[in-house]
Amino acid sequence: MQQNKPLHNQIPKRNQLYRKVLIKLTLETSKMYHIEEMRTRLTLNEQSLSNVHTTDFPGSYSGYNDAWDSRKFISNFRVKIISIDDKEMQFDMIGIDASIANAFRRILIAEVPTMAIEKVFLYNNTSVIQDEVLAHRLGLIPLDVDARLFEFRQTDDLEGTAEDTLDLELNIKCTKNPSAPKDATDPNVMYKHHKVFSGDIVWIPKGNQSDVSCVKPVHDDILIAKLRPGHEIDVKMQAVKGLGRDHAKFSPVATASYRLLPEIKLLSKITGDDVKELQSCFSPGVIGIKQNDQCEEEAYVVSARMDTCSREVFRHPNLKDKVKLSKVKDHFIYSVESAVGLAPNVLVSESIKILMTKCRSFLRELDNAQDKEMDTQ
Amino acid sequence: MELRPHNFKMDNTKHDLTKPISDLKEKWLLLPEFLKVKGLVKQHIDSFNYFINVDIKKIVEANKKVLSDADPNWYLEYLDIHVGQPDVEESFTVTRAVTPHECRLRDMTYSAPITVDIQYTRGQQRVIRKGLAIGRMPIMLRSSNCVLNGKNAAEFAKMNECPYDPGGYFVCKGVEKVILIQEQISKNRMIVERDRKNLVSCSVHSSTHEKKTRVIVIQKKGNFYVQQNALNEDMPVCVVFKAMGIESDQAIMQLIGTDENLMSLFAPSIEECQKLEIFTQLQASRYIGSKIRRQRGSWGFVRRSRTDEAREWLATTLLAHVPVIDWNYYSKAVYLSLMIRRVILTQLGQLEVDDRDYYGNKRMELAGGLVSLLFEDLFKRFNTELKKIADLTIPKPRAAQFDIVRHMRQDLITLSLNNAISTGNWVVKRFKMERKGVTQVLSRLSYISALGMMTRVNSQFEKTRKVSGPRSLQPSQWGMLCPSDTPEGEACGLVKNLALMTHITVDVEEEPTKRLLFNLGVEDVYMLSGEEIHSLEGYMVFLNGNVIGVTCDPENLVYTLRLMRRHGYLNDFISVCTNRAHRTVYISSDGGRLCRPYIIVKKSKPLVTSEHIEELKRGMRSFEDFLRGGLVEFLDVNEENDCNIALDESLINHKTTHLEIEPFTLLGVCxxxxxxxxxxxxxxNTYQCAMGKQAMGTIGYNQQQRIDTLMYLLVYPQAPLxxxxxxxxxxxxxxxxxxxxxxxxxxxxxxxxxxxxxxxxxxxxxxxxxCLVYRNQRCILKRYANQSFDRVMGPALDADTKKPIWRHEALDADGIVMPGMRVQNKQVLVNKSCPLQTSVINKEQPPQYQDTPSSYRGPIPSMIEKVLVSSNNEESFLVKMLLRQTRRPxxxxxxxxxxxxxxxxxxxxxxxxxxxxxxxxxxxxxxxxxxxxxxxxxxxxxxxxxxxxxxxxxxxxxxxxxxxxxxxxxxxxxxxxxxxxxxxxxxxxxxxxxxxxxxxxxxxxxxxxxKHMVVDKMHARARGPRAVLTRQPTEGRSKDGGLRLGEMERDCLIGYGASMLLLERLMISSDQFEVDVCGKCGLLGYDKWCQLCKSSKEVATLKIPYACKLLFQELTSMNIIPRLKLKPYNEV
Missing domain, CATH: 2.40.270.10 (DNA-directed RNA polymerase, subunit 2, domain 6)
Known part of the structure; x- marks a missing residue:
């Protein structure tokens, strides 16, 4: 006992010290890990989301260097195009702050100019559709034209020029089909031109417009009005360049939006019956099943990308604590659907150009302000 | 359609296992079939059909003869009456069938001629005339005489009518009018009530075609009295019994009941009669006669003896609905004795008081019944007019023979009916009935508001009274009236709406039922003494509130009656129910009862099986077949109380008699x-019921054809997900x-x-x-007595440009606005001018005209949707313009x-x-x-x-x-x-x-x-019009009025002490006026001169509100002198 006593006293002391260091070290690493987690991931909890905000500026966390580093940014920033065709495009934008990513979305919706019918001159409309409603419907028809070739029209200009206005015409009259059988009840058989489609709109080139482009509605099968024999629509239209901010008809995208890349972490091994249950909690293809070392079925995450974040797993008490759902804060899965003639990639690059112009003009303003300040001093 | 968990309760699986009944999940399919024949607005149509096809003939039958005092040989007899198809008189003697929509557009009444076949004497000849028009009857849309009756959707479209429009309303002067369902306490039924002094009384409202009377049996100091309006004072009941020929006190007592309690309570009343020394019928009659209020006869009043008057009173006024045949009052005596018996038993606590708000005690009055009341009154008036004419004309020597047909004018009936429907004032002189607001304009804000209006039930209760009873939800309302749909505020609980499956009965002939009852072993009251009536094994049998007789086997009687009804030997809507407390069987066949269909359950099994439903699905069965097959029957509120109704199959037990078709039908349309x-x-839910009626959307397939005063439509309406x-x-x-x-x-x-x-x-x-907002503007071009007429001129041209002036820019060459044009505030729609001289014919000078253009008013421009040029009934030109605005939220x-x-x-x-x-x-x-x-x-x-x-x-x-x-x-x-x-x-x-x-x-x-939109409400004004009388700014947005600084706002400013602001707001900005006041006499002067003092010495000028000056002058005119005491302000 006596021999043991000093030992007993010493060892704990040393141990304590050792433990302190160890705790400090683990604290440090776990803190780092935690901060990293907070910086880059938002967590989907059962009732709410946490860490949704961007902390991508210096001084957000003590002991963490968040200073802007353009080299770091360049090395991190990536754009990956997932799929693209002339109507729709999906791409990943990785390593950028939400505000910038959102700026592109906002610009795409509201600030990329397009051409749309703005003025409707009604010469005759004997259909059941009211003049204003007809004009409204015509306005919403997307036109297949590159708005970059045109200028904005002056507000006081009523005529328009070849540089800023497209002239269109819709002239249609419904008649009885003389060759229809007498007992026909189908309006398609009984009448001619009883449906007015966007394809019936005719472009009248103005000046040298026909050399530059060819204008027609993007879709030929948009139903504008239904007619009956004797009804007639005779309108002339002017399409001008405009911004989605002013009216939704000028918005070039059906939708432009993004979502964050989901991330699923299995906190513990999930085996046995739970595997199938887990699989059913996510979109197909998210959770895979593999044979593990113990020859059991074990669940693993194949790809969280497809998950719709329905959080179904939280409804299963046995699985709830074994899964962590989060999203990568700087990984934006963009999807842009073009509504007008331009391809979505063109629209995106347009939006980037617009943002750049804005930045440039902002910088210019700043310079001017600085100059002015200098002048006054 | 398939995804419908029938029962949301948790434990239905347990029941399903034990029940052998296969699922009846699709029993709701009965509903669309039901709605094809009954329900929703069909009750309006049914009641109107009953009136124009049956009731009108009865009315004529009851008033068929017109005789004259002047010539006993002269007579006029109505043989038949007929309501035709709606038509319009296009010009003299040219008539043509008309559609409801044409009437709507042309401001006409959708009405049909009423024709009669008559037989009358012309001189010595007897003449029969057929198809003689006596007036025009407004026709309810979709009724049996309406052109829409039995038409398909394509035919509806041809007539510009919406196939989903419910009908059931009238088109009167181009306005759609609904006769609201009126709810009232049921007629000819005893109601036992307790008054404020805790005394029990029994009242009966008797109503026959001739008379409406009210009799109450009351208690006063332990005696029983009969209270009636025609009597000066309350009449002891024994006197009434004696006057009815029941002279023996024992017989009276036996009629009431010989139970000891009854006897001890009734004894004082017999004693009172003794004290009055009335023992015989004659004495009693004399006594009653002396108490009868003498009517102030206007003319030709024949004074009768007191006994005659008493006899008349007993026969026709007291309990008028109980028939008296050959002056035999026995059944009336029995009825009266029952009333007394009920009062005593209630006093003793053996019976409960009746509930006035109970729906079994209520009757709904529908369009048919109301129009019938009116028509009967008019027809009687029409006949008295004819009689008057005959009386006056026949004695006069004339060249031509007196021909009554020449004096039968159509306008009395036509105008009165039209007037009643378009104003909603129901005046029936013989019942002293004067009701207001019976009809309302059909609200066409949305389809739902129109439909909701057709199911509305109006209560006769005063809206101002603060009683909760009639307003609160009644348990007997279940399934009959919607528990949610009632307005908020003053009409809350008084205006109700019918539930989805409710049907309101029409009158059914009493006689066959009566005969059947006697055949089923009911013993006639006339044959029975009081002792027999109240014997312990007997149940009394009532038919529509009248005592028919007594049966010994009530169960069997009720069972047989129901069996016969289910098999179609008795009308579907005759209700049979036993009241064990009253020991009576009540049978009702009167109109206005609320009823709804139920599936019959026998031996714990619903008679409707899934096979039946399968047949229904395949279209092989209709609702009628279900009724005829005795699978489904209608129960009214009283009979419902006598049945055991299961809400769904799982709740069926051995006692169950009926099964609910679908529980959601207890709600109404809204x-x-x-x-x-x-x-x-x-x-x-109540709020939504009110708001659903204000929602805009679509109002019908013919919405584009309509020219309504105000119509809101949605551009892109959607069906709910x-x-x-x-x-x-x-x-x-x-x-x-x-x-x-x-x-x-x-x-x-x-x-x-x-x-x-x-x-x-x-x-x-x-x-x-x-949304689209449509408004109409109309313009009528008249023709005047001197052959001059309103004219419409083309647009005025600007002298320089030769273009129409701005105000006339929207006009077409004919002076009426062009469809498709946009009109702005103050632009002219119809360039009308009126002649200055309209009465005198002046041939020398061409008539002079004054411009009276119909112009557009409104801050927001409108489009002209369409212009209708037509003529109305008075053959004046009618121009209707439909204006449209499109509004985005x-x-x-x-x-x-x-x-x-x-x-x-x-x-x-x-x-x-x-x-x-x-x-x-x-x-x-x-x-x-x-x-x-x-x-x-x-x-x-x-x-x-x-x-x-x-x-x-x-x-x-x-x-x-x-x-x-x-x-x-x-x-x-x-x-x-x-x-x-x-x-x-x-x-x-x-x-x-x-x-x-x-x-x-x-x-x-x-x-x-x-429908509430900002553009319709926004309003501001700086300067603007003022009222003529007070010179204060006008009130209200429509008159470009000022915004009032009200009393409470004034109080705030007073409290704050902002006196100058107050002065400015209340006087300077309002009606400041300079007056001259004489400092000496204090009266108002004029032009610096006091007329009283004849001097201008002390006249001072000051500023007061014009309203104040007006008050002074008005007071002066009433001989009150307001004197203003003036002092220089520095001397105060």
């Missing part, structure tokens, strides 16, 4: 639109009023407090909530969901600022979550889930009351499609681009746009 109403707090059975049944999907908006339940921007909504600008741009426009959750637009946000979900969907509407906790509209939450599930599955879900798709099913659909089980999405803020910290409840909800 409440039927609400999805999951059984999950809402009940006032919310969550519908209910009621919605399908009433075709709301085909004529919807609202749009499915994607809503996000979240806070946004602070412009959403107090239920305000945030709208997405892009949605608004694309047509969400866009703006700040302050009112929207509402279907759960009584209304809100105004607080902000219209840019699409890029709106939050969006992972798929890029951004909401159309953002609603603040604070709307939920206090309102507890769980139904709205469920609707969102249902719509969202419906949207992802591309199908409609059901939110039918007491059923509807299960939440678990809906949530499963969502999670199967990768959405959150609870309907909450991860949304990203459109402003910051970061995820929102909360999951957002997000999905489609059906939203209605309500």
């Amino acid at each position: 409440a039927g639109l609400i999805p999951y109403p059984h999950h809402n707090q009940s006032p919310r 969550v519908k209910s059975r009621t919605i399908e049944l009433i075709n709301f999907e085909k004529l919807p009023a609202g749009q499915n908006a994607i809503i996000a339940v979240m806070s946004y921007s602070g412009y959403d407090i107090e239920d305000a909504l945030v709208l997405n600008k892009a949605s608004v741009d694309r047509g969400y909530g866009r 703006e700040l302050g426009d009112k929207f509402s969901s279907r759960h009584g959750q209304k809100g105004v637009t607080g902000l219209i946000a840019q699409q890029e600022d709106m939050p969006f979900n992972d798929q890029g969907i951004c909401p159309d509407v953002i609603m603040n979550p604070h709307g939920y906790p206090s309102r507890m509209t769980v139904g709205k939450l469920l609707e969102l889930l249902g719509s969202k599930a419906g949207a992802v599955e591309a199908k409609f879900h059901y939110g039918t009351a007491f059923g509807g798709d299960n939440v678990e099913v809906l949530s499963k659909v969502l999670s199967d499609h990768g959405f959150n089980y609870l309907g909450k999405d991860c949304l990203t803020s459109g402003i910051t681009g970061e995820s929102l910290e909360a999951y957002i409840y997000h999905g489609p909800v059906y939203y209605q746009k309500l």
Whole structure:
């Protein structure tokens, strides 16, 4: 006992010290890990989301260097195009702050100019559709034209020029089909031109417009009005360049939006019956099943990308604590659907150009302000 | 259609296992079949049909002879009466059939000629005339005489009529008028009540074609009296019995009952009679005669003896509905004795007092009944006029023979009927009935408001009275009247709406039922003594409140009657019920009873089986077949009380007699639109019932053909994603009023407090909530007595440019506005001018004209949709113009969901600022979550889930009351499609681009746009018109009025001490006026001169409100002198 006593006293002391260091070290690493987690991931909890905000500026966390580093940014920033065709495009934008990513979305919706019918001159409309409603419907028809070739029209200009206005015409009259059988009840058989489609709109080139482009509605099968024999629509239209901010008809995208890349972490091994249950909690293809070392079925995450974040797993008490759902804060899965003639990639690059112009003009303003300040001093 | 968990209760599986009955899940299919023949507005049509086909003939039969005092040989006899098809007299003697829509457009009355066949004497000849018109009857749309009767949809379209329009209203002078259902206490029934002194009385309202009287048996100091309006004082009952020929006290006592309690309570009344020394019928009659109020006869009043008067009173006034044959009052005596017996038994506590608010004691008066009352009165008046003419004309020597046909003028009946329907004032002189507001203009705000109006029930109660009884929900209302649909405020609980399956009966002939009763062993009262009537084994039998007799085997009688009714030997709507406490069997065949169909259950099995339903589905069975086959029957409120009705199959036990067809039918039309109403707090459903009527949408397939004074339409109406059975049944999907908006339940921007909504600008741009407002303007061009007429001139041209002046810019060459033009405030629509001289014919000078243009007024320009040039009934030109405005939603426009959750637009946000979900969907509407906790509209939450599930599955879900798709099913659909089980999405803020910290409840909800829009209400004025009398600014927006600084605002300023502000607001900015006041006499002078003092010495000028000056002058004119005492301000 006596021999043991000093030992007993010493060892704990040393141990304590050792433990302190160890705790400090683990604290440090776990803190780092935690901060990293907070910086880059938002967590989907059962009732709410946490860490949704961007902390991508210096001084957000003590002991963490968040200073802007353009080299770091360049090395991190990536754009990956997932799929693209002339109507729709999906791409990943990785390593950028939400505000910038959102700026592109906002610009795409509201600030990329397009051409749309703005003025409707009604010469005759004997259909059941009211003049204003007809004009409204015509306005919403997307036109297949590159708005970059045109200028904005002056507000006081009523005529328009070849540089800023497209002239269109819709002239249609419904008649009885003389060759229809007498007992026909189908309006398609009984009448001619009883449906007015966007394809019936005719472009009248103005000046040298026909050399530059060819204008027609993007879709030929948009139903504008239904007619009956004797009804007639005779309108002339002017399409001008405009911004989605002013009216939704000028918005070039059906939708432009993004979502964050989901991330699923299995906190513990999930085996046995739970595997199938887990699989059913996510979109197909998210959770895979593999044979593990113990020859059991074990669940693993194949790809969280497809998950719709329905959080179904939280409804299963046995699985709830074994899964962590989060999203990568700087990984934006963009999807842009073009509504007008331009391809979505063109629209995106347009939006980037617009943002750049804005930045440039902002910088210019700043310079001017600085100059002015200098002048006054 | 298949996804419908029949029962939302948890334990239905247990029942299903034990019950052998196969599922009757589709028994709701009976409903559409039912609605084809009865229900909704059919009761109006049925009652009107009954009137024009049956009742009118009875009325004529009862008043068929017109005799003259002047010539005993002269007579006029009506042989038959007939109401024809609606037509219009186009010009002299040219008539042509007319459609209701033409009447609407041309401001005419949709009416048909009433023709009679008569036989009368002309001199010595007897003449028969057939088809003689005596007037015109407004025709109810879709009634048997309407042109729409039995037409198909294509024929409806040809007549510009909507096939879903319910009909049941009249078109009177171009206005659609509904005769509201009037609810009143039932006639000819005993009602035992306790008054304030806790004394029991029994009253009877008797009503026959001839008379309406009221008799009350009351107690006073232990004696029983009969109270009646024609009597000067209360009449001891024994005197009445004696006057009716029951002279022996023993007989009287036996009639009332010889039970010891009865005898001891009634003895004082017998004693009183003794004290009055009335022993014989003659003495009694004399006594009664002396108490009868003498009528002030106007002319030709023949004074009769007192006994005659008493006899007359007994026969016709006292309990008028009990028949007296050959002056035999026995049945009347029995009836009176029963009244007394009931009072005593109630006093003793053996019977309960009757409930006035109980729906078995109520009758609904419908269009047919009301028009019949009016017509009978008019027909009688018509005949007395004829008699008067005959009396006056026959004695005069004349060249031509007196021909009564020449004096039969059509306008009395025509004008009175038209007038009553268009004003709603029902004046029936012989019943001293004067009712106001019987008819109302059919509200065409939306299809639902029109339909809702047709099912409205108006109570006769005074709205100002503060009694809760008639207003509160009555248990007997179950299934008959909607528990939710009632207005808020003063008419709350007094105006009600019929439930979906309610039918209101029409009168059924009494005689066959009576004969049948006697055949079934009912012993006639005339044969029975009092002792026999009240014998212990006997049950009294009542038919429509009259004693028929006594039966010894009431169970068998009731059973047989019901059996016969089920097999069609008795009318379907005759109700039979036993009242064990009263020991009576009540049989009713009168009109106005509320009833509804039930499935009959026998031996714990519903008679309707799934095979029947299968046949129904295949169209091999109709509702009529179910009735005829004795599978389904109608029960009225009284009979319902006598039955054991199971709510659904699982609740059937050995006592059950009937099975409910579908529980959701206990709601009405308006409440039927609400999805999951059984999950809402009940006032919310009531609010929605009121708001559904203000929602704009579609009003009918003929909406584009109509020229209404005001019509609101939605440009893009949608059928709701969550519908209910009621919605399908009433075709709301085909004529919807609202749009499915994607809503996000979240806070946004602070412009959403107090239920305000945030709208997405892009949605608004694309047509969400866009509406059309139609208004009409009319112009009548008259012809005057001197052959001059209003003229319409083409547009005036500007002298220089030769173009029409600005005010006439919209005019066509004919001087009437061009369709398609846009008109602005003060622009002329019809360039009309009136002649200055309209009475004198002046041939030398050409007539002079004055411009009286019909011009457009309104701050917002309108488009001319169409112009109608026609003529109305008076053959004057009629120009109707339909003006249109298209409005997109703006700040302050009112929207509402279907759960009584209304809100105004607080902000219209840019699409890029709106939050969006992972798929890029951004909401159309953002609603603040604070709307939920206090309102507890769980139904709205469920609707969102249902719509969202419906949207992802591309199908409609059901939110039918007491059923509807299960939440678990809906949530499963969502999670199967990768959405959150609870309907909450991860949304990203459109402003910051970061995820929102909360999951957002997000999905489609059906939203209605309500008629309250900012443009119709916004108003401001700086300077403007003033009222003539007071010189104060006018009141109200329509008159460009000022905004009043009211009393309370004034109080605030007084409290604050802002006296100069007050002076400015109340006088300087209002009606400042300079007056000259004489400082000496204090009266108002004029032109610096006091007329009283004849001097201008002390006259001072001061400023007072004009209203004040006016008051002084008015007081002066009443001989009150207001004197103003003036002092220089520095001497105060």
